[in-house]
Amino acid sequence: MNRPRDDGLDFERALRLAAVGHRDQARKGSGVPYVEHPFAVALILDRAGFDEEVAIAGLLHDLVEDTDVTLEQIRDGFGDRVAAIVDACSEVKLDADGARRPWIDRKRDHLAALAGATDDVRAVTLADKLHNLLSIRLDLLDGRPVWSTFNAGRDQVLWCYRAMVEACRSDDDRVARLAEECRVSLAEVEAIGR
Numbered sequence: 760m761n762r763p764r765d766d767g768l769d770f771e772r773a774l775r776l777a778a779v780g781h782r783d784q785a786r787k788g789s790g791v792p793y794v795e796h797p798f799a800v801a802l803i804l805d806r807a808g809f810d811e812e813v814a815i816a817g818l819l820h821d822l823v824e825d826t827d828v829t830l831e832q833i834r835d836g837f838g839d840r841v842a843a844i845v846d847a848c849s850e851v852k853l854d855a856d857g858a859r860r861p862w863i864d865r866k867r868d869h870l871a872a873l874a875g876a877t878d879d880v881r882a883v884t885l886a887d888k889l890h891n892l893l894s895i896r897l898d899l900l901d902g903r904p905v906w907s908t909f910n911a912g913r914d915q916v917l918w919c920y921r922a923m924v925e926a927c928r929s930d931d932d933r934v935a936r937l938a939e940e941c942r943v944s945l946a947e948v949e950a951i952g953r
Contacts, residue, residue: 816844
């Protein structure tokens with residue numbers, strides 16, 4: 760479904776959907792309301808020069824993965840392009856039996872999907888990683904026990920970030936700038952605690 764834009768109301772609807780969908784969630788380790796993350800991802804995308812639909816996808820990128828909001832609801836509310844980006848950015852956390860899939864399997868699947876991803880998907884992925892890295896850095900500087908909050912060890916987490924950034928190579932200057940910001944932030948995180 761391709762919907763016409765309606766003077767900023769879609770962005771406001773997306774803000775509200777993200778806020779309500781993530782209302783009972785907090786960021787690991789810091790206790791900051793989770794919705795801060797998708798808001799920051801959308802801001803990063805906007806500042807990088809991406810259009811409203813990409814920013815909206817940034818706002819909604821974790822809803823299907825982490826809440827009861829469905830991809831069909833996103834498609835109905837925001838159109839095919841936003842839904843396609845959100846779908847490509849969503850990990851499948853449960854197997855066919857409803858058991859939680861191993862962290863490494865989810866990350867490898869996501870990396871494989873990035874090989875054929877659009878620049879819009881790569882942009883949202885990089886904005887997500889960039890904000891996560893900024894949050895990790897701040898938590899480390901504040902003395903929070905960051906690495907114990909992950910479902911993998913420090914080295915695996917850092918490997919995953921490096922691999923995701925490299926998988927998002929693009930000729931689009933905006934995507935390339937986001938990737939470089941991620942590399943710088945990753946180096947800063949890696950330097951803390953060594």
